[in-house]
Amino acid sequence: MASGFGIHGGVGRCFAFWQEFSKCYAQTDTPSKCRAPAEDYLExxxxxxxxxxxxxxxxxxxxxxxxxxHESRKLAEIAADGIINTVGLLRRDDS
Structure with a gap:
């Protein structure tokens, strides 16, 4: 993966991230400073x-x-109970 060659030839998609990480790692004395490039490469x-x-x-x-x-169902039930009953199309028995 870090070889620089992609699966179909040419440059691999993560090679630029690897180069950035490798450059950082080679120039520092404390590897923890290279955490961001390492995370970018792994991502x-x-x-x-x-x-x-x-x-x-x-x-x-x-x-x-x-x-x-859920809300639209509630509104539809309220509308059906209120509107249809007030027009007199349906008679609802509350018993």
Missing amino acids: CLHHTKEIERAKELKAEFIRQNEHKA
């Missing part, structure tokens, strides 16, 4: 943060749609 390889963010977005989208569906 390029594995997409862990991207996948986690996509899961969060999907869960929020589902939650919002469930809430909208």
